[in-house]
Amino acid sequence: MRRAAAILSASLLLVSACSNEAPPIDAEVAPEPAAATEPALDPVTGLKMAGDWEIVRANCVACHSSRLITQQRGTSQQWLTMIRWMQKKQNLWQFDPDTESKIIAYLAENYPPSDAQRRPAIPPELMPPNPYSVEK
């Protein structure tokens, strides 16, 4: 008999513990804090899903991780310089002007210069000579 009472009070305890955790029925669901301002991230590439992000996905992740893009920051001019460098040195294809300006606008808007950015790349003419270079 005492055992049954113990089980009963234990299960009463459990029930009351559970009901304590249940939210009030009329509780409002709090909005996601950043949702309104920050665009969501594409789960595959990590690119911000805003504006023309799909054009960037279509043209910019074939050769390297999208992380190279999302960790980089720059003005329109800096992004253009990176694209020109890849076109000259890394076989990046040419874009028609409309596509190119959409890509640059997306990048400059979503990955603009910030305090925590990497240092700019050293211009080639300021690099020390590379004894192993195969380029003339």
Ligand code: HEC
């Ligand atoms: C045809 C291949 C190719 C495509 C397509 C390509 N890249 Fe690159 N990109 C490269 C290579 C190669 C590197 C150098 C990778 C390394 O250093 O490991 C690079 C490096 C980068 C870097 C790092 C630059 C730095 O200074 O560290 C960024 C940022 C970048 N690419 C952005 C882009 C963007 C934006 C696009 C789309 C417009 C793009 N890439 C499309 C080949 C490509």
